[in-house]
Amino acid sequence: MLRFAIPLLAATAIATPLAATEVQIQSSGPVIELTINEQVKAAPDIANVSAGVTSDAKTAVEAMQINAREMTSVINRIKALGIDEEDIQTTGVNLSARYDYDRTNQRQVFRGYSVSNRVSVKLREVARTGPVLDALVAAGATDISGPSFLIDDDTAAKAQAREAAMQTARERAMEYAGWAGYSGIRLLAVSETVQSSRPMLMEARVEMAAEPAVSTPIQPGMVSTGVSVTVKYEMTN
Incomplete structure (x- = not known):
C-alpha cells in the first residue's frame, strides 16, 4: 500500500x-x-493431531460406558508414548440417538445411541507424528484428524x-x-x-483400528510466519 x-x-x-x-x-x-x-x-517443531472414539449401544448408559473404556485405552496409550498430560486435551464428548430411515414405511426407526469422545494431542517431536498416529489407531481410535504443523x-x-x-x-x-x-x-x-x-494441514480418517504394516508417512514441510x-x-x- x-x-x-x-x-x-x-x-x-x-x-x-x-x-x-x-x-x-x-x-x-x-x-x-x-x-x-x-x-x-x-521448519515446524510442533504437530497437532486429534483422535477420537465412537461407540454405539442400545442405551445411552451402555454407550457411555463402552466409550469410556475405549477412550481410556487411547488416552493411556498417548501417555505411554511419553506425551505430557498438559499436552492432551479433551475437545468434545457427544451423545446422540441413532435412527435409520425405513423407506417402506417412510419413517425414522430408533436404533440406539452413539457416543463420540475426542482429544487433541500436541506433539513436540514432529518426527514421531507417524508412529504416534499408528499407535493411536492400534489403541482403539476410530477417527483421526490432522496433523497440523506450526512453530512453537x-x-x-x-x-x-x-x-x-x-x-x-x-x-x-x-x-x-x-x-x-x-x-x-x-x-x-x-x-x-x-x-x-x-499451519500446514493434513487429514487422516481411519475407519478401522488395525495395526499398520508400515508407519504412516508424514512430511512436515515448512510453515510461514x-x-x-x-x-x-x-x-x-
Whole structure:
C-alpha cells in the first residue's frame, strides 16, 4: 500500500500487542506511507493431531460406558508414548440417538445411541507424528484428524521478517523520494501487525483400528510466519 501526502503534522503510532504509544512529530516535507508484508519460512517443531472414539449401544448408559473404556485405552496409550498430560486435551464428548430411515414405511426407526469422545494431542517431536498416529489407531481410535504443523516459538523468525520489512520499506521510500526530487528521508512512524504462523494441514480418517504394516508417512514441510509493517517517511533534502 502506498500513500503520498503533504501534511502539516504527522502522527506516529508504535503498536505492540500490549500497548500503543502516540507521538506527535512535526513534518515540513511531503510524507510517504508504505505497508510491507514480510514472510519467513521455517521448519515446524510442533504437530497437532486429534483422535477420537465412537461407540454405539442400545442405551445411552451402555454407550457411555463402552466409550469410556475405549477412550481410556487411547488416552493411556498417548501417555505411554511419553506425551505430557498438559499436552492432551479433551475437545468434545457427544451423545446422540441413532435412527435409520425405513423407506417402506417412510419413517425414522430408533436404533440406539452413539457416543463420540475426542482429544487433541500436541506433539513436540514432529518426527514421531507417524508412529504416534499408528499407535493411536492400534489403541482403539476410530477417527483421526490432522496433523497440523506450526512453530512453537517464532520469535526469531518474526525478528528476521521485521528486519527485512524495515529494510525493504527504507529502500522503497528512498526510491520514491528520488523520483520526487528529494535526496533523503526521515522516519516518522512505525506500526506493526503480527501475523500468526500458517499451519500446514493434513487429514487422516481411519475407519478401522488395525495395526499398520508400515508407519504412516508424514512430511512436515515448512510453515510461514511474519509481520506487516506500516512506516511513514518524510522526504528531505
